Every structure is written in C-alpha cells, then in structure tokens.
Amino acid sequence: MRRSIAEGCVPDHGDNPGILDAWLGNKTAQNVATWFSTPSNYAVVAVRDGALVGLALLTAAGKVALCYVLPNAVRSGIGRAMLDGLEQKARAWDIGRLHLQSPPSSSAFFERHGYTNAGKEKACFGLECDLLWKSLKCTDPAQRKRFCNCSGK
Numbered sequence: 001m002r003r004s005i006a007e008g009c010v011p012d013h014g015d016n017p018g019i020l021d022a023w024l025g026n027k028t029a030q031n032v033a034t035w036f037s038t039p040s041n042y043a044v045v046a047v048r049d050g051a052l053v054g055l056a057l058l059t060a061a062g063k064v065a066l067c068y069v070l071p072n073a074v075r076s077g078i079g080r081a082m083l084d085g086l087e088q089k090a091r092a093w094d095i096g097r098l099h100l101q102s103p104p105s106s107s108a109f110f111e112r113h114g115y116t117n118a119g120k121e122k123a124c125f126g127l128e129c130d131l132l133w134k135s136l137k138c139t140d141p142a143q144r145k146r147f148c149n150c151s152g153k
Contacts, residue, residue, distance in 0.1 A: 001055060002027050004068040012103035012127055022125035035065070042093075044085040046078045056082040058089055064100035083113055091136055098136065101129040110134075 002024055005013070013019045035057055036043040046054035046069070053073040057066040064086055069079045090098055101123050102110055107130040111117055115132040123129040 001032065001066065001068045004070055008069075008071040008074065009103050009105060011105040019126050023123075023127065025125070041065070042086065042089045044082045046073075046082055048073065048078070054078045054082055056086055058086040058098075060093060060095075062090060062095040062098050064098055067100070067106075079109060080113065083110075087134075087136060096136055097133055099131070099133040102132055103127060103129055107132060 005023055005027070006020065009023075013023060032055075035041055040060040042058045044056050045052060054069040055066060056064065056068070059065050064083075067079065067082060067086075069076075069082075087098065098115075100110065100115075101121060103123075107117055110132045113134075115134040118131045118133060120128050121131040
C-alpha cells in the first residue's frame with residue numbers, strides 16, 4: 001500500500017513531503033492489521049506468484065476505505081477483482097450505496113466501474129480528492145421489487 005501511494009500516486013502528491021508523509025502516516029503495519037481484523041470491516045488481498053500485489057477494505061458503513069495495487073500490477077484486472085469482492089460483500093451486508101475518496105489519478109478507474117464522481121473534497125491528509133459513490137443494484141429479480149426498489153439495470 002505504501003509503495004502504491006509513494007510510486008503510483010506521484011501525480012497526486014507531487015513528491016511533496018508534507019502531503020506524502022500525511023498520506024502514509026497511518027499506513028503502518030499495526031494499523032493495517034487492526035483495520036483488517038476489525039469485524040465491521042471486510043478486507044480482500046490480491047496475491048500473484050506468492051507476493052502481495054493489492055489490498056482493499058470495505059467498512060460496514062459502505063465506505064471503500066482502501067483499494068491499492070502495486071504500480072507494476074496496475075491494469076492487470078487486480079483492482080477490478082478486489083472491487084468486485086467488496087461490492088459482493090456490500091450486497092451481502094445489505095449496503096445499498098458505496099462511497100470513497102479517490103486521488104484524481106485513480107478516479108477514472110472507479111468511474112469505469114460505475115462510480116459517480118460527486119466532486120472535490122479535501123482528504124484528511126491534505127490532498128484534494130474526488131468523492132465517488134455507487135448505488136448497488138439487486139441481482140435477484142424476485143427480490144428487486146420487494147426489497148430494494150431499484151430498476152436492476
């Protein structure tokens with residue numbers, strides 16, 4: 001995750017030590033272990049050739065809190081697979097809408113996968129991010145009318 005931010009998000013942090021240090025500040029092994037072991041969170045990891053190449057985290061509040069892929073594994077389907085896993089879990093948890101903050105360089109990825117860009121928002125680490133959201137659709141036509149009242153398209 002730290003490498004993904006430091007190397008893959010240069011267009012966003014511009015190698016500005018203040019922004020980069022703030023962004024990486026809470027990305028410690030201890031914090032990540034806590035986030036991953038919290039029962040109200042759902043985590044997925046991607047492993048290729050025995051090495052960790054991506055990780056993603058969903059909160060019970062419907063926030064995609066993390067979604068990072070190593071720079072050398074971008075555009076290989078790993079991000080899409082992890083996002084699919086988070087969305088499946090969100091549906092299982094009856095979460096109807098997901099939201100996230102994305103650095104501008106990654107927003108197009110989420111937009112390609114059905115997320116709507118709601119505009120700019122200041123992230124807690126000082127970077128201006130895009131606020132994105134996605135309404136999850138029912139996959140079972142029998143339950144669509146009864147439970148979620150969505151169009152299913």
